[in-house]
Amino acid sequence: MTTRKEKNLAQALNQQREARIAKLLEAGRIRSAKEIPEDALPAALELQNPQGTWSPPLYYRDISFHCKDCRKHEMWSATQQRWYYEIAKGSLLSQATRCRACRKKHREETLRQRELLRLHREKKAAESKEPGKR
Numbered sequence: 336m337t338t339r340k341e342k343n344l345a346q347a348l349n350q351q352r353e354a355r356i357a358k359l360l361e362a363g364r365i366r367s368a369k370e371i372p373e374d375a376l377p378a379a380l381e382l383q384n385p386q387g388t389w390s391p392p393l394y395y396r397d398i399s400f401h402c403k404d405c406r407k408h409e410m411w412s413a414t415q416q417r418w419y420y421e422i423a424k425g426s427l428l429s430q431a432t433r434c435r436a437c438r439k440k441h442r443e444e445t446l447r448q449r450e451l452l453r454l455h456r457e458k459k460a461a462e463s464k465e466p467g468k469r
């Protein structure tokens with residue numbers, strides 16, 4: 336049995352889908368609503384980061400991929416893509432390439448490298464200011 340709340344949510348999602356499809360049709364991006372697969376989320380192009388490409392994704396669909404670091408099989412869901420492209424304003428040229436654990440590891444490693452570089456530059460700057468030293 337579906338509760339009233341679930342029914343309302345389903346209805347709201349359906350309305351959002353219809354509204355997004357209507358906009359894509361209006362913008363001439365698609366010629367028929369059938370171009371958006373049933374299992375895909377239609378994109379709101381006006382919410383995407385306009386920089387990057389002139390052929391933005393018109394819809395999001397679950398993408399399965401292998402993490403480039405550990406080769407683990409991962410899913411980049413349509414909902415995550417919508418969040419990444421429309422809310423986080425990620426580049427339309429970017430796609431998920433790492434699993435969640437490796438993404439975290441990669442981010443931490445990048446921060447650590449940046450910090451090391453900063454310390455190295457500071458040390459160099461301090462040395463060049465020291466009198467009598469070349």
Ligand SMILES: [Zn+2]
Pocket residue numbers: 402403404405406407433434435436437438
């Ligand atoms: Zn991984």
